[in-house]
Amino acid sequence: xxxxxxxxxxxxFILTGAPAVALGLGTLSLPIAVEAKNADxxxxxxxxxxxxxxxFWAKRGDVxxxxxxxxxxxxDIPHATRPILFLAHGSSVSSRPTFDLSVPGHGEYxxxxxxxxxxxxxxxxxxxxxxxxxxxxxxxxxxxGVLDLKAAAEVMRKETGQENFHLYGxxxxxxxxxxxxxxxxxxxxxLVLLSFTWTGQGSSTLAKRADAVESYRTHNRRLRNRDMIxxxxxxxxxGTSDPAVAEAMADAELQFGDSVPTGTYxxxxxxxxxxxxxxxxxxxxxxxxEYDGIATEEDLxxxxxxxxxxxxxxxxxxxxxxxxALGINRKQFWHVMRSFLEMPPRLDV
Numbered sequence: 047x048x049x050x051x052x053x054x055x056x057x058x059f060i061l062t063g064a065p066a067v068a069l070g071l072g073t074l075s076l077p078i079a080v081e082a083k084n085a086d087x088x089x090x091x092x093x094x095x096x097x098x099x100x101x102f103w104a105k106r107g108d109v110x111x112x113x114x115x116x117x118x119x120x121x122d123i124p125h126a127t128r129p130i131l132f133l134a135h136g137s138s139v140s141s142r143p144t145f146d147l148s149v150p151g152h153g154e155y156x157x158x159x160x161x162x163x164x165x166x167x168x169x170x171x172x173x174x175x176x177x178x179x180x181x182x183x184x185x186x187x188x189x190x191g192v193l194d195l196k197a198a199a200e201v202m203r204k205e206t207g208q209e210n211f212h213l214y215g216x217x218x219x220x221x222x223x224x225x226x227x228x229x230x231x232x233x234x235x236x237l238v239l240l241s242f243t244w245t246g247q248g249s250s251t252l253a254k255r256a257d258a259v260e261s262y263r264t265h266n267r268r269l270r271n272r273d274m275i276x277x278x279x280x281x282x283x284x285g286t287s288d289p290a291v292a293e294a295m296a297d298a299e300l301q302f303g304d305s306v307p308t309g310t311y312x313x314x315x316x317x318x319x320x321x322x323x324x325x326x327x328x329x330x331x332x333x334x335x336e337y338d339g340i341a342t343e344e345d346l347x348x349x350x351x352x353x354x355x356x357x358x359x360x361x362x363x364x365x366x367x368x369x370x371a372l373g374i375n376r377k378q379f380w381h382v383m384r385s386f387l388e389m390p391p392r393l394d395v
Contacts, residue, residue, distance in 0.1 A: 095120050097162050102205070104171070104197040111194055112178035113201055114142055116158045117167045129235070130208055131161055131387065132198065133170040134191070136217030136241075137310040138270055138278065140177030141170040143298035144216075147372065152290045157371055160380055166387070167206065171198045173222070175267070175307035185266040187309030188320055191222035192229055199233055212387055214238040216371065217340065218310035224321035227328055234328045236387055240379075241368050242332060243341035244349040246318040250339040251281070251368070255315050262312040267305040272296040282367030283337040291372050323349050329357035331386040333379060335366030359386055 098119030104111040117128060135144045147155045154160060158168045172179040173194050175186040184190060195213075203209060212235045215223030220242040227234045246252045261268070275296040279287040313320060330353050332346055343362070350360045361382050365375045373379075 097159055102201050104201045106193055106197040109174050109180045109182060111174065111197055112172045113169060113198055114146070115169045116162045118162055128165060128167040130202060130206060130211035131166040131168050132211050132213050133157065133168065134195070134215035134219035134223045135170065135173065136219045138274065138306055139295060139299050140172045140302060143295050145170050147294055147298060149290055149294040152288055155291060155372055164384055169202060177302050183266060185309030185312065186307035188221050188225055188313045190309065192225045195222060195226045196230065209233065210235050212236045214240065216240040217368065218314060221320055224326060228322060228325040231327045237326065237328045238331045238333070238383055238386065240333050240370055241335065241338055241340055242346065243314065244319050244321065244345050246314065247345055248342040252315055252340065255311055259315050262308040262315065266308055268308050268311065269304055270306045271304055272300065275299060279369050282339050286337065286365060286367040287369060287373045323352035324354060326353060327355060329355050331359045331361065331383065333361045333363060333370065333382060335368060335370045335373070336362055336364050337367045340368055
């Protein structure tokens, strides 16, 4: 089914989601005081629901940006009341191979499916130069990513009627998310920064990338092959992820070509710090893997201390490298992130 609107075109379809995760009802805006039998019936309805999936296109000038959405369908709950969660991908892999990955026989790896079952309206997007979005002469740097997020925010607003949303970013996607939160503070509800870096001081990963900085300056795209995708999961500490995940990601991602933009690598090696903590006004969760080489704990704690919101959390996840959300211990991260996003409101102000 296809319908055309001025700001996007959409193709909607249905995917079946196995009810593998126990659901809380708080995020679905159900009454707090409800009889036990009605609560049980509601849980059964949620568990039996299917995940509804839709595609959208945002426009930023001549650039077309691919958006993808997942949420539970078939429930008597207005979609406009569901909390929106937007996921921003990193430097080397586009949105759906990052957040909606299928690894048959190896467990659940779709962050979108997991949080859709938790009751969120989950969105993601391919930034300019990635995946299905327009390939341009630009290098898709952090500043361009903020403009992409602004375009995506307008599509979500027109589709859902909601002005703000929770924002999650990982690696360079966390830099884009943080920069967007600075630029559009009223649009961001709660902010999750995973595998984030602030100044880059002491980063073993960025020190290695700096060796190729002149190539990033003179080329707007860099080669990205299967071995490079495998290295995402092994560069910090082998054994923190299932090797099948890297192969599934490479299979899903390499259909989009053998190169990706250089802008985020250039920014991360020459322009840090990009995000100013004093200008990030939303509640913030900073989460990192125990072995992640993209930043030191000291660097991140210095950023954390400068955040103005008292509603903030810093979490180190054991047994994880840079790719926390696709690691063996990913369920610990699901727990931490869900708890943060579902934090009850403060009542004394």
